[in-house]
Amino acid sequence: MKVLLQHRVDILLFILLFAGMSFALYMALIGAPTEKTMGDIQRIFYFHVPAAITGLTAFALNFVASLMYVFRKNRWWDSLALSSAEIGILFFCMLLITGPIWAKPVWFVWWTWSPRLTSSLVLCLLYAVYLLIRKSFEDPDRKAMVAAVFGIVAFADAPLVWFSIRWWRDIHPSPMLETGNLDPSMRPALYTCMAAFLVLFLYLLRRRFYLEIMRNKIERMIRRTDTIR
Amino acid sequence: MLFFGIVVLVIFNFSLGSLHDTIRPAVPGILWVAFAFSGTLGLNRLFAAEKENGCLQGLLMIPADRGAIYLGKMLASFFFMLIAEAVIFIIGLVLFNLTVWAEIPYLVLVFVIGTLGFTAVGTLLSAISVNTKLREVLLPLILFPVILPILINAVEATDIILNASDYGATNLPGTSSLPEGLKLPLTIMSSFTVIFGTISYLLFERVLEE
Numbered sequence A: 001m002k003v004l005l006q007h008r009v010d011i012l013l014f015i016l017l018f019a020g021m022s023f024a025l026y027m028a029l030i031g032a033p034t035e036k037t038m039g040d041i042q043r044i045f046y047f048h049v050p051a052a053i054t055g056l057t058a059f060a061l062n063f064v065a066s067l068m069y070v071f072r073k074n075r076w077w078d079s080l081a082l083s084s085a086e087i088g089i090l091f092f093c094m095l096l097i098t099g100p101i102w103a104k105p106v107w108f109v110w111w112t113w114s115p116r117l118t119s120s121l122v123l124c125l126l127y128a129v130y131l132l133i134r135k136s137f138e139d140p141d142r143k144a145m146v147a148a149v150f151g152i153v154a155f156a157d158a159p160l161v162w163f164s165i166r167w168w169r170d171i172h173p174s175p176m177l178e179t180g181n182l183d184p185s186m187r188p189a190l191y192t193c194m195a196a197f198l199v200l201f202l203y204l205l206r207r208r209f210y211l212e213i214m215r216n217k218i219e220r221m222i223r224r225t226d227t228i229r
Numbered sequence B: 001m002l003f004f005g006i007v008v009l010v011i012f013n014f015s016l017g018s019l020h021d022t023i024r025p026a027v028p029g030i031l032w033v034a035f036a037f038s039g040t041l042g043l044n045r046l047f048a049a050e051k052e053n054g055c056l057q058g059l060l061m062i063p064a065d066r067g068a069i070y071l072g073k074m075l076a077s078f079f080f081m082l083i084a085e086a087v088i089f090i091i092g093l094v095l096f097n098l099t100v101w102a103e104i105p106y107l108v109l110v111f112v113i114g115t116l117g118f119t120a121v122g123t124l125l126s127a128i129s130v131n132t133k134l135r136e137v138l139l140p141l142i143l144f145p146v147i148l149p150i151l152i153n154a155v156e157a158t159d160i161i162l163n164a165s166d167y168g169a170t171n172l173p174g175t176s177s178l179p180e181g182l183k184l185p186l187t188i189m190s191s192f193t194v195i196f197g198t199i200s201y202l203l204f205e206r207v208l209e210e
Helices: A008-031 A040-072 A075-107 A115-135 A140-164 A184-228 B002-015 B017-022 B024-044 B048-053 B055-061 B066-096 B101-129 B135-146 B148-162 B183-208
Strands: none
Touching (some): A008 A040, A040 A075, A040 A115, A040 A140, A075 A115, A075 A140, A115 B135, A140 B183, B002 B017, B002 B024, B002 B066, B017 B024, B024 B066, B024 B135, B024 B148, B048 B055, B066 B101, B066 B183, B101 B135, B101 B183, B135 B148
């Protein structure tokens, strides 16, 4: 616990996260009205949508950090890219698990190859490959550079996957907030959940980022002692 | 590379044995799986010779743009893959009993653009995987998710050409304009090739740097 709460910002974030998540759970499960046709299963929507948005944010952050690493060659950016890729995969796993749970009773199938579903799955696979590439290099500088190059390739690939399959019939509900189809009484729950997920993202990112920085420091120390010896 | 593509065709022939008389709709997918698998084998060997003899260092010392190495490697794998595709395609025609004389110009167009896109990103990823511990194992794992847009559109375009009768209004053969519905997949494949060709050309030297 002491290690978890080293920094003042982290303590603040942790308290905010705990309170926010509890409140979000209350809002999503009890506060929000029950949907007319789907019933209680619709409540998974309040976790599905924030997971998608935070996951995409994480992948976009990975792209920016990868781009910065290619130009600056500063390990700070590499640590940021790695942290955001891992957290992005975490949120996308959440997305890909809650999706089928909702789809089975509503669509009567677990999975369908609709554009949204396919591109989410491919995006998740691409970043799993990103981690795989990192695992297969030993030299830290080369690992960071190759991973950054692949991070750029992966993010450039995502829109192309989307355009390749957009003519397939899409039965996934269209974005509720853009179309304004979401009932006003459901909005507070969605916004609370989004805020809670954002805090969760920031907290995880900070923790993972510190861990990576520490790991780099230790790596450098080991290398220094090796050269002395 | 070539032999492996033929083996894939034979395996598909047996695994889809139950649809023998109606295999035509499945042919585009079978062909592109065979192309992609044999192309991956080719890409795996692309930097192997340089790696074994330490020749990559020598190449990097040449006082020229590193992008030139990328372009050379890409064109080499492009032509090898195209030759393999031609042979696999002809054998596929024989094995699956297809007659496609009139459609050949369109098919060549799709094969050329698809192969360009495949090798554009494949060369970059091959340069990445050749320096890893896993080497040959890693390349297909990192390549296939990335080239998915090429595969989807190439299969789609080949399907439109081969099974044009299903698409009703398509104007095959003999007319000079592209068949209806073929423009979109070709546009996406071309933009994929341009985008990833540019990214790979610019980032290639970063991947090779020691």
